[in-house]
Amino acid sequence: MGDEQFLSQDSAVLTILKTSEEVNQLKDVDTILDKILYESRKFANADAGSIFLVEKDRLIFSYVQNDTLFKKETANAALYQNFGIPINEQSIVGYVAKTRQSLVIDDAYELDPILPFSFNKSFDEKSGFRTTSMLTIPLIAQESRLVGVMQLINAKNDMGKVGPFSSEAKIYIPLFCNNASVAIERGIMNRELILRMMQMAELRDPTETGAHVQRVGAYCAEIYGTWASRRGHSAKEIKRARDNLRLAAMMHDVGKVGISDSILKKPAKLTDEEFDAMKWHTVYGARLFKNETSELDRMSREIALCHHEKWQGRGYPGVVTPDVWSDDAKLGEPINGEDIPLAARICAVADVYDALASPRSYKDPFPDEKCLGILESDAGTHFDPEIVEVFVEIFDVIKAIRDKYVEATKK
């Protein structure tokens, strides 16, 4: 919305209320950041923006959108950059975090030298982007906790010309951010709860680390996003499903908590009998998600149950009779093709790739070509070929995710 096209006060408030409500329905922190940044940019007609989240005494780069540099709604490696800025007065975002006051800049290249902060030109120099106007807002949740900082860049007028931010944007976006900060905190908490739950599985199976589950969650979200936009699904539908998929995929092996240590930690190959017992981690996992009305539960159940099924059959657990909830459940004939839920077909590729690209006690990480070669040669037998095709197409994003979530060094 440009300066000439004033929103009436009422409709601005209504827009904020409606958008806040939509944000409150989201669960995963990345989807929440995406939505907050997108809606704020839309309100201010800003070309670009990013969000930094507070971690200890630093601001960690956490989300970016840029209509000039990145294509909309496609997988984007820039999302997974890994850098932090100290909270101090030397940078613009650091200054806003420190003072907890919004900051409006009309031209980043014309800053008064008397100001304590300066504009870091390195991004512009590298990318060819020209930053002009900036609206930088602290994200403050309940009990005045600073969650992060949002920065909107280059407000445009109705002719698409970059200029200063409108007075509406300066008033209403910080108001929206107050609500949004609470949602961000909730999203962070959801993810932390899942990571803690997965730590229990990790205690049993040391290959299921926090970094592994975060990578698998992010791989799945990106694969799904590209798969669904190729098929013409709406942006809204993609965001909603991706929100659930990332969290559900993080819990793919939660059922390992039900498998005995002698099997999970066995350094040698499993016997047929042990392998049969191992197959039950899929059913144990599925049993944790019984709520029929929650889409997150449905997706978590599908992934936990079916992430070891194979496109041409021969996977497990197959058809569980009479059903997964029954005390005398039995594993049956493998399912195949599109009978395997999409979320599980995606997770199968993501999980196997991550095992190939990670070190194990018996092997080093495989190089990229070897990983891709294995996935491609198993496309159509083990894996849904279309999912492998998407995976290869977005491999630069996959690698950026791999570099973002690295194993904490073991003491």
Ligand SMILES: [Fe+2]
């Ligand atoms: Fe598994």
Ligand SMILES: [Fe+2]
């Ligand atoms: Fe896994």
